[in-house]
Amino acid sequence: MRLCRVMRCISPSIRHVADGDGWMQTTSHDSGHNVLVIHPKIRWGKFSPSKLKDPQRQLDEAVTLVNTLPRFRVVQSEMIAVDYHTKKKTIWGSGNVRNIRKMAAENRATAVMVNIDSLTPMQQQGLYEEWNMPVYDRYNIVMEIFKFYAQTEEARLQIKLAEIPYIRNRLFFMLSSPCDPTILHVHKDDTNRSDFMEALRMREQKLRKKIEEVKAQNIERMEKQRNVYPLVAIVGYTNAGKTSLAKRLTGAESLVPKDRLFATLDTTRHFARLPSGRKICLTDTIGFLSDLPIHLIDAFEATLAHVKKADLIIHIRDISHPDWRAQSEDVERTLKSIGVENLEEQVIAIDNKIDRPEADPEAEGDMQISCTTGEGMEELIGEIDKEVQIVTGSRPITLRLSPGSAAAQYLYSNAFVREQPEDDGAGKLIFRVIISAEEMPFLSMDLKCNMTGITNLTPNDPINFRWHLKVEMKCTNCGEQPDHWQYVVANEILDIPGSRGEANLVEKCKLCGRQNTLSIVEDSYGTYKAEQNEKWQPMVTFDCRGVEPCDFDPRNDWVAEGTETGTPFNDIDLTEKSWADYDEKASESTEIQDWEIRFSHVKPPGKK
Ligand SMILES: Nc1nc2c(ncn2[C@@H]2O[C@H](COP(=O)(O)OP(=O)(O)OP(=O)(O)O)[C@@H](O)[C@H]2O)c(=O)[nH]1
Numbered sequence: 001m002r003l004c005r006v007m008r009c010i011s012p013s014i015r016h017v018a019d020g021d022g023w024m025q026t027t028s029h030d031s032g033h034n035v036l037v038i039h040p041k042i043r044w045g046k047f048s049p050s051k052l053k054d055p056q057r058q059l060d061e062a063v064t065l066v067n068t069l070p071r072f073r074v075v076q077s078e079m080i081a082v083d084y085h086t087k088k089k090t091i092w093g094s095g096n097v098r099n100i101r102k103m104a105a106e107n108r109a110t111a112v113m114v115n116i117d118s119l120t121p122m123q124q125q126g127l128y129e130e131w132n133m134p135v136y137d138r139y140n141i142v143m144e145i146f147k148f149y150a151q152t153e154e155a156r157l158q159i160k161l162a163e164i165p166y167i168r169n170r171l172f173f174m175l176s177s178p179c180d181p182t183i184l185h186v187h188k189d190d191t192n193r194s195d196f197m198e199a200l201r202m203r204e205q206k207l208r209k210k211i212e213e214v215k216a217q218n219i220e221r222m223e224k225q226r227n228v229y230p231l232v233a234i235v236g237y238t239n240a241g242k243t244s245l246a247k248r249l250t251g252a253e254s255l256v257p258k259d260r261l262f263a264t265l266d267t268t269r270h271f272a273r274l275p276s277g278r279k280i281c282l283t284d285t286i287g288f289l290s291d292l293p294i295h296l297i298d299a300f301e302a303t304l305a306h307v308k309k310a311d312l313i314i315h316i317r318d319i320s321h322p323d324w325r326a327q328s329e330d331v332e333r334t335l336k337s338i339g340v341e342n343l344e345e346q347v348i349a350i351d352n353k354i355d356r357p358e359a360d361p362e363a364e365g366d367m368q369i370s371c372t373t374g375e376g377m378e379e380l381i382g383e384i385d386k387e388v389q390i391v392t393g394s395r396p397i398t399l400r401l402s403p404g405s406a407a408a409q410y411l412y413s414n415a416f417v418r419e420q421p422e423d424d425g426a427g428k429l430i431f432r433v434i435i436s437a438e439e440m441p442f443l444s445m446d447l448k449c450n451m452t453g454i455t456n457l458t459p460n461d462p463i464n465f466r467w468h469l470k471v472e473m474k475c476t477n478c479g480e481q482p483d484h485w486q487y488v489v490a491n492e493i494l495d496i497p498g499s500r501g502e503a504n505l506v507e508k509c510k511l512c513g514r515q516n517t518l519s520i521v522e523d524s525y526g527t528y529k530a531e532q533n534e535k536w537q538p539m540v541t542f543d544c545r546g547v548e549p550c551d552f553d554p555r556n557d558w559v560a561e562g563t564e565t566g567t568p569f570n571d572i573d574l575t576e577k578s579w580a581d582y583d584e585k586a587s588e589s590t591e592i593q594d595w596e597i598r599f600s601h602v603k604p605p606g607k608k
């Protein structure tokens, strides 16, 4: 009788399949269900669970997952043993299948959740026929949660992509075994296309393209930010305390920890200042969960790009959870699957919730904390500071600088100065700071060219020479690209508006209003020497704050001398970035070719 009812809906459904393209996964969180949750506990064999995973905890987690959905309510949960594996069409033998049907009826359940990562369409159909009610797996429930709670466009796109392999697999199944698609949690929207597989492929392609764009934007934003701040990502099993930790470290009001699985579905960025004065960009991320199909993680690639690209990853573990070891393994496995290769070096493991009586005293993470009481937080911040210094290659250095110099102001305004600088008694201050090469405000302009018959190429009068540069804004608030040439002259000194400092170039950012400056470092001029021909050689050093040169136009007024003869060449024109002449004394031609410029960070002049 039940079978007949199912069969009656097969033919129209299959016609739909052949006609339409707009296949979607159904969402049931609007209508809701009374759910019977069954965990198939594998008794023995190679598919029996890892010793770290307690089946009762797995069942408890499934109950929490289902109850996370607003209109879903677990009415009963049971563990029912199964031999060897869960691959049979109805998972259990007929006796257990009958018992589950009875249990569902007694508890007035309207749906059953079988706690395995994903049921095959054949199992979903087989169990539906046995129980005559929708059958969910872990994947279905997680997708329902994601769909209900996703807030941003990025999360929604990723969810849509994650559905596609599921829908494709169901549609293939329906071609050979027609059934009501809603049994398999798919339905069709109103659009009609005959080549539905092709339509699905097109949809996947479009989504992938959009997600690639989002990912590229995320990476670009991160790379830009990384130029300024080290990136620290917080990861962990869902509900471990990631958001709580991010809130503790940054004080961000917008972060609201919740006692709910997958409370965070989108990556958010926040800033924190470490004791060394270094500012870091901290990301709170989506939680991990065991036994999820890999394509679901793949689909969240754009969001997880923040983790992959992080300089340091904090893995927070809820050690008050009885299964924290298994959860920790799941997180490490997921990190590896998204391409984090060097867990030992890149990740610090933090044990959270030590205030709870259930906290495992034998947990052996790198540090122990409680986000609720704040215990261990100071040590953790010190550890993050130390790790960030290591990963960014920062080290303590001593600088002797003039009090009003641009470099001294750079150190102050970027909070590198943590202790009062000492007066050296000769008008300079001695700064002791922790800084990485990338954060140095000094940029060397290096030249590589091929010179024939000449040496000691240099501007004719370096301190009055016009260094024509394209200057890029580096202030964090915007990313203005340069479109014009401007020049700096060492002898032309400008006041920095609103400060007592001076610089050779002052540029106010049109977008953020910040005064950015560039100065030529005194006596930093180099000459291009024949002995190092075709090798990078420094020509001048710039002190940059908020701006950086990215191109140089040599123009004219350069000098050099014959390599063997010392013949002076006093008016070399490099407008074409090449030059040719003749050295009478040596009876040979002289040339400059293959002109190339690069800018590289260097140690500050005056470093002790
Ligand atoms: N007792 C105690 N509770 C904590 C601690 N840290 C976090 N919590 C609680 O644990 C729950 C989950 O915290 P969240 O910070 O939202 O966890 P999450 O890892 O961001 O969770 P998802 O975003 O859902 O993956 C909240 O109710 C927190 O108040 C702690 O150290 N001790």
Ligand SMILES: [Mg+2]
Binding pocket: 242, 243, 244, 257, 263, 264, 284, 285
């Ligand atoms: Mg969270």
